[in-house]
Amino acid sequence: MLTTTNISKLKKEISKAKKNNLTIGFVPTMGYFHKGHLSLMRAAKKKCNFVVVSIFVNPLQFAPTEDLKKYPRDIKRDCLLAKKEGVDLVFIPQVKEMYPEGFATTVSINSTLTKTMCAVSRPTHFTGVVTVVAKLFNLVTPDFAFFGEKDYQQLLIIKKLVVDLNFPLKIISCPLIRDKDGLALSSRNKYLSPAERTKALSLYKSLLAAKEAILKGESNPEKIKKIMQEVLKPNTKIDYIKIGNPETLEDLKIIKKKVLIAVAAKVGTTRLIDNIVVKLS
Numbered sequence: 001m002l003t004t005t006n007i008s009k010l011k012k013e014i015s016k017a018k019k020n021n022l023t024i025g026f027v028p029t030m031g032y033f034h035k036g037h038l039s040l041m042r043a044a045k046k047k048c049n050f051v052v053v054s055i056f057v058n059p060l061q062f063a064p065t066e067d068l069k070k071y072p073r074d075i076k077r078d079c080l081l082a083k084k085e086g087v088d089l090v091f092i093p094q095v096k097e098m099y100p101e102g103f104a105t106t107v108s109i110n111s112t113l114t115k116t117m118c119a120v121s122r123p124t125h126f127t128g129v130v131t132v133v134a135k136l137f138n139l140v141t142p143d144f145a146f147f148g149e150k151d152y153q154q155l156l157i158i159k160k161l162v163v164d165l166n167f168p169l170k171i172i173s174c175p176l177i178r179d180k181d182g183l184a185l186s187s188r189n190k191y192l193s194p195a196e197r198t199k200a201l202s203l204y205k206s207l208l209a210a211k212e213a214i215l216k217g218e219s220n221p222e223k224i225k226k227i228m229q230e231v232l233k234p235n236t237k238i239d240y241i242k243i244g245n246p247e248t249l250e251d252l253k254i255i256k257k258k259v260l261i262a263v264a265a266k267v268g269t270t271r272l273i274d275n276i277v278v279k280l281s
């Protein structure tokens, strides 16, 4: 497995792979790998014969008050794990490689997708994400790029980016991976004390309570929100609960067919997100 911090080395390796007619799969990450990240690499490896993983804690997607500095990092361990998954190339740029002095261009999406959920409390976040992903797509020029449903809103936004700017690649969405007890895997889980980790389970429990009520016939989103609040309130500070259309993220007035249920909440100082999609037959 090759690793590089350097854009020209990355490009050289990519053109070699292209000359050899290899299909390029790309998994962008911020590192500190868990089984969620590894599942994306595995999916990429299955579909493609040259897999590139990027590790970059992107300052552009963090607000000044957020956890950029303390975001967990362990490049050595990440590289060992990526190697085990058969990854071919790990790109680990420095901030100045991605944003050299004078960098002045951002890509932002003006859509209902970027005006709801996480965008409300993190108004600059998705512009940061979309800008870095657009840059990485231009550098890696993948045939397929793999994103997790854990970041459901991000996944839809990246799909929109690809369509709107005609990136010649296909986005592959991968299922959300949970710990045995149901907690959605996240690098930020590292911030949680054992007591907070137990409290954090209430995110998934609230989603399950919502699902159960919907499957029993409850179709009023406000009633579902109340059920979720009862589970969440004792343990977390709720940022939002979304009962929405899984394609457009628009709020639903009545639940039918297919619904996205998503939640963001703080446990102590750690902000966590989780979601499920419920289908009614």
Ligand code: AMP
Binding pocket: 028, 029, 030, 031, 035, 036, 037, 039, 040, 146, 147, 148, 149, 150, 151, 174, 175, 176, 177, 178, 184, 185, 186, 187
């Ligand atoms: P991150 O390093 O948190 O920016 O995540 C990099 C990629 O891994 C994104 O596409 C995430 O959606 C995906 N990812 C993170 N956590 C999970 C998870 N628990 N299950 C599946 N994919 C995940």
